[in-house]
Amino acid sequence: MGAIRFALIGVGKIARDQHLPAIAGNPDFDLVAAVSHHDPELDVPWFATLDALMASGIAVDAVALCTPPQVRHALAVQALHHGLHVFLEKPPGATLAEVETLRAIADARGRTLFASWHSRYAAGVDLAKAWLAERQIRAVRIVWREDVREWHPGQEWIWQAGGLGVFDPGINALSIATHILPQPFHATQAVLYVPANRDAPIAADVAFTDVSGTQMSMNMDWRETGAPTWDITVETDDGTLRLSVAIGHARLVLPHALHEGPDREYAALYARFARLIADGISDVDVAPLRHVADAFLLGQRRLVEPFVE
Known part of the structure; x- marks a missing residue:
């Protein structure tokens, strides 16, 4: 299996400070695109929406969602329905129920869902x-x-x-x-x-x-x-x-x-995500969010x- 063709959704501070260096340092991932409301000025094609990326013909295997939690669920559902593996920044969602919904969709489609706790x-x-x-x-x-x-x-x-x-x-x-x-x-x-x-x-x-x-x-x-x-x-x-x-x-x-x-x-998170994808399993621990x-x-x-x- 070659490198995981990867797209970053949301290119704000956490994406620039942590995700981009971790992706660049991991040979298991190949950053092929970004989704952002504004030009993120990266050396990959960028799109204003996930739908536009999917319609572009660029092959993508997995995404990381670095958006605010209030809008993350809808994007994760889109990604999973497109057959993508999904890395969720913390917190994994705005509610517990929406994360459980994502877990069920990922399981049904045989995709990896990773609720990351850096x-x-x-x-x-x-x-x-x-x-x-x-x-x-x-x-x-x-x-x-x-x-x-x-x-x-x-x-x-x-x-x-x-x-x-x-x-x-x-x-x-x-x-x-x-x-x-x-x-x-x-x-x-x-x-x-x-x-x-x-x-x-x-x-x-x-x-x-x-x-x-x-x-x-x-x-x-x-x-x-x-x-x-x-x-x-x-x-x-x-x-x-x-x-x-x-x-x-x-x-x-x-x-x-x-x-x-x-x-x-974050280097460890991306190593974990690559292993999860290779093993065909998810890691969705909601215990911290439950306490909140x-x-x-x-x-x-x-x-x-x-x-x-």
Whole structure:
């Protein structure tokens, strides 16, 4: 089998910063086209719509959807009906039900659907999972704080219904937690701080518990003006684990051990996608999105000052 003929749908910041370098660095993929509302100025043909790409005669095997989640479902349905394999940026959709629909379509058509969670591929995450599997968890604290003006400038969609607000980065923490913690957990209460002029929260506090009654807290805030904090701390019967995930690298601190590594998340995602296609299977884990949905179901909405960029 030759290289997977690949098209990128949506050529915004995440596509340019992460997807394009990862595609270029993986010989299993050959970027043959892009779909964007504006000329992305790439060295491949571009089209304003997926239908226009399909009508062009360019052979495509797979696509990555890097659009806002509110419009991703319709594009994924189109792609699957055209017989394409589909890579979904996180979150995989605006709702749980639409992702399950995509899974059913992919299964029926024998196509690969990949719900990607890039933070699970950060350095130290698998080591953290293995270390925690042999210990008793006593408490978990997640702190995910950053300046929205720095990290999400001009992204109006993120403030709209379905855009998740502060949970858009926060879901990265939940993707790690659902991967490394040895027992399932669920939300018990949540407070969502919503600007008076927006649909989605700018900050949130969520409490969780697992089947053993272990307490877990999560604090997210987009009003952080200093250095960002992306930390997961787990207290165990054998000491404390701290995993810090940052742009460019990740750092895992264990009792008497330190592990650090560079950012290879998207390279690993594309390697995983190629293996899934070769094996003829899908990978659609909705656990992180389910926790976000539960937080919105349980959440007390508290209005805060309007957000003006």
